[in-house]
Amino acid sequence: MRKPLAISGVLLVLVLALSALFDAAAFAAERLTRIAENVYAYVGTTNSSKDNSFGANSGIIIGRDGIVVVDTLLSAKEARRFLRDIRSVSDKPIRYVVNTHYHLDHVFGNCEFARLGAVIIAQENDRKAMEKSAEKTLARIGEYGLSAEEMQGTTPAYPELTYGDRMTIDLGDQRIELIHARPSHTDGDTLVYLPDKRILFTGDILFTGYHPFLGEGNIPEWAKELEEIKLLDVEKIIPGHGPLSGKKDLEDMRAYILLFDQKAKELASKSSDVQEIVTAIRQVLPPRPEGAWLIEPNIRTKYLKKP
Template identity: 35%
Template sequence: MTLMARWRRTLALVTAAAALAVSAQAQEAPVMQARQASPSTWFVEGLSALGSPQNQNFISNAGFVVTPAGVVVIDALGSPALARRLLEQIRRVTDKPVTHVIVTHYHADHIYGLQAFQAAGARIIAHQAAREYLHSDTAALRLEASRKELAPWVDAQTRLVTADEWLDGPKELVVGGVTLQIRPVGPSHTPEDLVVYLPAEKVLFAGDLVFRGRIPFVGQADSRRWILALEQLLAYDAQVIVPGHGPLSQQARADMQLTRDYLVYLRKVMGEAAKNMEPWEGAYQAADWSAFEHLPLFRVANRMNAYNTYLLMEREGQ
């Protein structure tokens, strides 16, 4: 199959998935309510859906840690309007200023709100591996498309925001005497994945390495290293996990296992098909998806995930 034919197939899958998701969207703006995860940590939970004007692109989670000297936010949500709503939620909890925003990865649903936090004076921290994407044609085209698909919530004033501090390794961030451990775990879901751990309260902000109770979005991820990264996360003595998508988790191993099992199965069935040079469609139809087809977003994401994994396994086998 030629590169152009693969691109057309991927575009067709994306278009079909978007149509399924949009048809299921509610017409009212989604409710945002900060919920407490531990004495010092809070989070807001996005919808289990693809972004649309109806949900304002509120499809991912964000968290924040309240310290005596200020607030540290983890991820900025998918539009400036959502970020401003998150700031309002923070104001209901504390009058301390937002001092930092830590970006777990540079996907649109986690970063389009950054400019609102930058305007509020927050210092933005991210992994330096995001620089390549941030200055790429892919990022520019993604934003251009979002300005049309997610208007008016993402518009001509919405822009990509660079970090004030680019990390190339682990960092201990101490604010008001509270220590946050920032750890690189990529490349896995993205090249720039970061997780944030609050050891005093055993809370882990896992970004999109963990999709709780739903099918993950695999995209161009390195699924082999994603599986290894999940093993790293299990080494933390976390009692609470704030995932990138889905409800709060207090069963770390069980909830990570779902994402891991799905990735392992994708690699197994698509890897065998690629090795045997079987056509992708036939391999997809022959696979047994019964362990996952009941999960939210299966119909939206699974075909794309399987196709991208098939291409990945082809490359790995070369």
Template identity: 30%
Template sequence: MAKAFASQGDMTEKKISFTEVGEGLYAFTAEGDPNSGVIIGDDSVMIIEAQATPRLANKVIDCVRSVTDKPISHVVLTHYHAVRVLGASAFDANQVIMSDMARGMVAERGQEDWDSEFQRFPRLFEGHESIPGLTWPTTTFNDKMTVYLGNRRVDLMHLGRAHTAGDIVAHVPDQNVMFTGDIVEYHSACYCGDGYFGEWGATLDKIKAYGVDAIAPGRGDALVGQEMVNAAIENTRDFVDSTYAAAARVAARGGSLKDAWNAVREACDPKFADYAIYEHCLPFNVARAYDEARGIAHPRIWTDKRDVEMWEDLQS
């Protein structure tokens, strides 16, 4: 490899924040590292996103225990990516919930994704030896599922494809708060390597139509207040659209992946270069945008071998 992925050298410890985004609702954030969410019900707790390892999941549990001693009954995983799901065993929940599509993607590409992500971003897998294996849901659904934590209602919904084919969101109506996973980010690059550029915007529109008062995004700070929520949604849209448009222009004239890389850098660096994990995401984003623009409708499976081959092509 000509040089390491940007993320392989990112070993800086991130500061954890635990922010209340509604009554009994919290966002666990860490300066652009993967976020988790906490929903406290009458008798038990639901966790949104499990972190990459049980050791990292215990940091979420420590924050939960600072505000409640209620048992953790549910873990909701918004999609299949390793950094979101492999810590689920630490919560010892009664139910682990995914969309039907996300479960299918665990079966199709879960191990490949784990191997790929571990190679790319080793810091996010602190305590990786504690991972018992792939995380499988106990419960799945297609379009919508409602969970009651006592009287507290949580609506789990697949609103459309965006970050992956199987993305879901969690909406808590009594506080009008949403946990969006990686469909929405805040001052953090979107990872689009398994995404659907042409559909992401429509999914953002469906989220925006809820007019929520707060969002716990996939990465970045908690979004409190409709002004901050809408700004983050539109910023995410701009990131996705800018990436795709630049790559699509190159693909339309028969240019190479390296040409697309240069074009996306020219379009996106001035606006997004200071975002968390920007350099990490960029090669995968360009590769997927270039594929989609050339008619490859569904994201190809990333493997540790494919990662290296793509990166060497871009560095040549």
């Protein structure tokens, strides 16, 4: 009677050890979440630190003829992490990188993909914006809390293919539509739409669970764009920052930016004290767990600009 018990004890230890290993593997795999067959994305919400590209989401679409990458994170180092995660799900060649917009946390990993021969694509306004700003941003990277060491090996890799209103990428068995949004988060935002899978990558037109960056935003047009996106046949939305989202999050985002704009204008007409305005606006904004530090630059750059 005693022997079977001892064996089952050993078995129990083995099972526990194996399940711990399995958990660790599952955790590692979770870094790039499977959204649908052949579509994966980072959709993290809880780590918005610079070590996690300020919580920027990236993704991949795997087709018969290769891989399309959507956004490339904050630096060469972050792009290499992304590449390792890509290689854990596919060894196909990376054909294209689509930049949803030129902000540093979405494009500074481009260089690692360009090195592998990927063609970088963006909307034509976006390429111009990146050409104007990328070198300057890298030169004063300390203002973003980043060190030269963290950015080591990061060089601007500009889009070599641009489009105007729309573009289609055909991966053999997967059609990907690039749509130029109306002026929203920037004036060169790209939506990446997979009609047959009902999946949409919005870039920073949608922040879910994050306070958004509004510094270059065109609020009325942005609100219209969010309305329009709701009309697309879409089920799963990968936002620029935050967890996997849906149409309700588009509506929350629309309400947020309209409220922010109205309140910020009202407060800025009575005061030019940034901190006072930030404190007052936080009392009316819906709580979002991440990105509250962006409220201050939003007020400063957009509502207290001196002519």
